[in-house]
Amino acid sequence: MRVWRFGLLLIGAPVLSGCVAAALPVLAGATVLRNQFSEGQDAPRRAEPTAQPGSAVRAEDLVGREFRTEDGQVVRIIGAGQLPPPDGAVPRAATAPAAARPAEVAVPGGMQFLYGSAEAAAISIQTYQALWRYVDDRVLDRLAGQDVASVVLASDATLERMTFVPCAGKPLAVVFDVDETVLLNTGYEADDARRGTGFDPDRWSRWEATGAGQVEAVPGAVETIEAMRRREVAVIFNSNRASANAEGTAAALRAAGLGEAVHGDTLWLKGDAPGGSAKDARRWAIAERYCVVAMVGDQLGDFSDLFNSGDAPPRIRRNLAAQTMIAPMWGTGWFLLPNPVYGAGVTGGYEEIFPPNLQWADPAEE
Structure with missing residues (x-):
């Protein structure tokens, strides 16, 4: 299971991964429900938010909390300020002095x-x-x-x-x-x-x-x-x-x-x-x-x-x-x-x- 690396855990949209959706309460007063198939059979289903008036949850209150998924894995909620660069690498400025960097390349707009x-x-x-x-x-x-x-x-x-x-x-x-x-x-x-x-x-x-x-x-x-x-x-x-x-x-x-x-x-x-x-x-x-x-x-x-x-x-x-x-x-x-x-x-x-x-x-x- 992979956790969104760019802060998606801190917004109220439905997440793609079933294991994350099962563990993470959707913010802004919504809860995650898992639909049931007919006659009690448990059916694969994406998580869908259902509004719960008066039960708003603040994003900052979830930072640092851990949630256990259906398959036993643990998801830890992190704040946007804790996110690494998209590739997980240390920023170049921290690893190489300016003089050692390659000359600026004009990158095409596309x-x-x-x-x-x-x-x-x-x-x-x-x-x-x-x-x-x-x-x-x-x-x-x-x-x-x-x-x-x-x-x-x-x-x-x-x-x-x-x-x-x-x-x-x-x-x-x-x-x-x-x-x-x-x-x-x-x-x-x-x-x-x-x-x-x-x-x-x-x-x-x-x-x-x-x-x-x-x-x-x-x-x-x-x-x-x-x-x-x-x-x-x-x-x-x-x-x-x-x-x-x-x-x-x-x-x-x-x-x-x-x-x-x-x-x-x-x-x-x-x-x-x-x-x-x-x-x-x-x-x-x-x-x-x-x-x-x-x-x-x-x-x-x-x-x-x-x-x-x-x-x-x-x-x-x-x-x-x-x-x-x-x-x-x-x-x-x-x-x-x-x-x-x-x-x-x-x-x-x-x-x-x-x-x-x-x-x-x-x-x-x-």
């Missing part, structure tokens, strides 16, 4: 946001909270004997006419992309920012093989994945990392606290099915064994290769995601995380991004 900002961390946690609620409901549906639907588009599907691979009672699973979805490639992007030379496939391959020590988990991913495994939902990774570097990818996932991934079983990589970097063939292979109730990624291709067919310009591609029958899938089986650093989401020329009818000119300069 990297600043994704790897350094509180806003990106908040969006990631928000997405993973929504994912957990959705998946937990599917677990309860299955326990109640209700049909559970797959979210993997079938081979005959289009973006206008969606058909899905049938579940047919298969075990539940969630499929995750890896890079910038569950795993932040912080070390590689630090090197890329320092060089300023752009993407190099050979250097990336070396990173896949050797970079396990310089990765970190996307905020919210570890706790959500742990909770899913406790609910006996299979966690499958589907990445465009090379199958030749499967060992390095599994090591990186393990180093980030995301657990074990077995190549060909719970880890699918480029080259494991026809189609190269296209992922549909791998998704279909996974869906033959599992009822995939949710998919998570940072690129549209993590959900369907249909988004990447025909080299659609940015505005058309945007409309495919927002103005077709696909639109209701976002947050309802498909969960997208931000990536302003690379991929199709950061392409396009000036007039592709800003249509002429939406361009504004300052009247003071006319």
